[in-house]
Amino acid sequence: MTEKAHIVGDGLAGTWFARLLDSRQLDFLCFGNGKTNTPPVAFVHLFQGRTFRRHEQELTAFRSCIEFWRGSEFSQEWSVLRKTTPGDRLQRSAHDHNVPEEFAPKPQGNDLFAYRPGFTVRAKDLTKFWRESFGNKFQEQTVEIGDLSGPVVYASGLGIEELLPNLRWDTNPGRTVRARCREHPARQPEHLVIAKGFHLGGNPGEEGFTVGGRVNSKGEAKNDETQLAEEWLKEGVEMCSQWWGERIANALDRFPIIGWLDEKAFVFAGFGGRALFWLPFCAPLAVEAYLEGSNESLPTALSIERFRNLL
Numbered sequence: 001m002t003e004k005a006h007i008v009g010d011g012l013a014g015t016w017f018a019r020l021l022d023s024r025q026l027d028f029l030c031f032g033n034g035k036t037n038t039p040p041v042a043f044v045h046l047f048q049g050r051t052f053r054r055h056e057q058e059l060t061a062f063r064s065c066i067e068f069w070r071g072s073e074f075s076q077e078w079s080v081l082r083k084t085t086p087g088d089r090l091q092r093s094a095h096d097h098n099v100p101e102e103f104a105p106k107p108q109g110n111d112l113f114a115y116r117p118g119f120t121v122r123a124k125d126l127t128k129f130w131r132e133s134f135g136n137k138f139q140e141q142t143v144e145i146g147d148l149s150g151p152v153v154y155a156s157g158l159g160i161e162e163l164l165p166n167l168r169w170d171t172n173p174g175r176t177v178r179a180r181c182r183e184h185p186a187r188q189p190e191h192l193v194i195a196k197g198f199h200l201g202g203n204p205g206e207e208g209f210t211v212g213g214r215v216n217s218k219g220e221a222k223n224d225e226t227q228l229a230e231e232w233l234k235e236g237v238e239m240c241s242q243w244w245g246e247r248i249a250n251a252l253d254r255f256p257i258i259g260w261l262d263e264k265a266f267v268f269a270g271f272g273g274r275a276l277f278w279l280p281f282c283a284p285l286a287v288e289a290y291l292e293g294s295n296e297s298l299p300t301a302l303s304i305e306r307f308r309n310l311l
């Protein structure tokens with residue numbers, strides 16, 4: 001692919017893609033309107049969802065993830081403490097997982113399991129840093145895609161539903177809360193803590209911590225983040241700020257969708273609640289497929305080709 005790439009999207013996916021082109025001195029223009037769904041601080045670990053069993057692709061991706069986030073100035077590494085409920089699927093799968101021993105959940109008593117590594121990441125700062133490094137190759141505007149000549153990379157977040165309306169999509173609102181202990185504002189939790197619908201982890205390089213909150217079926221905040229944090233930290237907690245966004249994943253397998261839709265459109269979207277988990281692995285693969293002008297090198301579990309007959 002020798003023509004200039006037009007990347008639509010200023011979130012994690014678009015800026016990651018642009019950064020890889022930039023590092024190879026390839027020409028691109030990246031567009032975005034600032035409405036990204038990138039939380040200020042977000043979490044990375046292997047076991048999203050209700051089971052400790054993992055798809056082979058997730059294990060491969062996680063190795064890239066560790067390589068990328070370990071030691072990054074934007075991240076901090078933690079061990080993870082995961083709360084289960086007696087007899088639930090998560091707890092049962094802790095004894096019947098399919099992951100290498102180094103990542104396996106270890107029982108801690110009290111329905112808790114520990115595993116490592118996990119990371120908290122200053123995600124918003126990272127995208128800002130990359131956008132600024134692009135100089136005039138980044139343009140802050142809502143772009144009319146029809147006006148663009150040449151190939152377009154759709155890293156458009158929620159906008160992907162418009163490009164691929166025949167796929168079923170799951171869009172979920174959520175909020176993250178920045179908080180701190182009233183008496184000890186600098187205090188950070190010792191672990192990344194995950195319980196039902198809730199994440200708690202120290203802010204990398206900053207005081208306090210972030211709580212990934214819970215919403216009810218109407219998408220309203222349950223507003224229990226400080227209370228949940230108090231239960232873990234055993235002291236008074238105050239909220240400093242909140243951030244709202246929406247996650248989008250395809251409803252069939254919830255894995256990202258990568259690849260050429262047709263000669264003009266390259267899709268790089270559908271990262272759900274796990275862009276920071278998938279992107280260290282997916283972004284280099286996507287750029288290779290983009291430059292080759294073909295989807296052949298993409299793993300089936302991530303390629304747009306797996307849905308070709310539905311598009």
Ligand SMILES: Cc1cc2nc3c(=O)[nH]c(=O)nc-3n(C[C@H](O)[C@H](O)[C@H](O)COP(=O)(O)OP(=O)(O)OC[C@H]3O[C@@H](n4cnc5c(N)ncnc54)[C@H](O)[C@@H]3O)c2cc1C
Pocket residue numbers: 008009010011012013014031032033034035036037038039041042043044141142143144145155156157158159172173174175176212244245246247248268269270271272273274275276277
């Ligand atoms: C509450 C919440 C908590 C989360 N927690 C985590 C977490 O802990 N760990 C994790 O890994 N992930 C987390 N995520 C998910 C993660 O943030 C998303 O997967 C990620 O932001 C998706 O990035 P993206 O670049 O694909 O899309 P987006 O961030 O949505 O970026 C797409 C951008 O492109 C812009 N755009 C679209 N069309 C156009 C156009 N025509 N012209 C100009 N601009 C356009 C959009 O407006 C938007 O700014 C969370 C998300 C939410 C909402």
